[in-house]
Amino acid sequence: MTYSGAVTVGGPAEVHELADLMISKAAVGPMNNNAYLLRCRTTDEQLLIDAANEPRTLLALIGDDGIKSVVTTHRHGDHWQALAEVVEATGATTYAGRHDAEGIPVPTDVLVDDGDTIKVGRVELTVRHLVGHTPGSIALIYDDPHGHPHVFTGDCLFPGGPGRTTRPEHFESLMSGLEAKVFVLPDETWIYPGHGNDTTLGAERPHLGEWHERGW
Template identity: 90%
Template sequence: MTYTGEVKVGGPADVHELKDLMITKIAVGPMDNNAYLLRCRATDEQLLIDAANEAGTLLGMIGDDGIASVVTTHQHGDHWQALAEVVAATGARTHAGREDAPGIPVPTDVLVDDGDVIRVGRVELTARHLVGHTPGSIALVYDDPHGHPHVFTGDCLFPGGPGRTTRPQDFESLMSGLEAKVFVLPDETWIYPGHGNDTTLGAERPHLGEWHKRGW
């Protein structure tokens, strides 16, 4: 079946099958968070992005193979409610942005900076530090050698605009980071956000001017 990225809390996961990587997306409540399970096809190693909530749901998706790592995109509580239970059950190493790690009440094994590479099997994900939604938000870029890039943006970019900011300087910082580190990628780049449906950079790029004008 064709991947759409349209998932609902309590519903089935959706699977995006790439040549080297399988991406499973699931929604968990109560704040309609997305969690993503990445599986290297060559090694079967797995990595989870955002143990947001519903540990039982996430562990069921992970299955008996477990996960080697879990990455928390940022420090907001709706993105780590299941982190302690998932780590306890799997022994996974934890990753988070250096500036946000102190706000996550589960110890962070690997502090992530801009440009750092996080591996899942033979697949490499490049971290992009984006300041504005939180001080230490990170996006993860998979530059698929067989196709277009795929970016897991947490709450920094959604269909229709950037993530929530509370001060004009935070908005400008987030927009600057997105334009310098994410929108430099091609239009075909697939965006996997922390909530809601997926999008592409091509769908969002024409609206950058509107976002700047409205200030959110």
């Protein structure tokens, strides 16, 4: 089945099969959060991005092989409701941005900063710190050597614009970070957001000026 990135709460996960990495996307309620399970195709090691909610759903997605690590993209509560139960069941190492970890009630084992790398088997993800939606939000970039980049943006970038900000200076900070650290990637770059459907940078790039003008 061709991967579309369109998933629904209570529905099946969709799997994006890359040469070195398998990406399974599932939606959980009640806020239609996306959780992403990454599996290295060489070692079978797994990593979960955002244990958002519905621990049973996520543990079923993970399966008997377990996960080595779980990354929380930012401190907002809808992105870590299942974290404690997933960690207890799997013994996974927890990762989060240095400036958001204090807002996540499950202890963070590894604090990450801009430019750090997180490994899942032989696959490397590059951390990008984006300030604005929260102080310590992170995006994860997988620069596929066999194709185009893939970016897990949390709530920093969606189809149609950046994530929610509450002050003009926060909006400008988020936009500056996205333009300097994400939109430098090619148009083919696939974007996996924290809620809703996927997009590409090519689909969003023509609208950067509109976003600046509207201020959100």
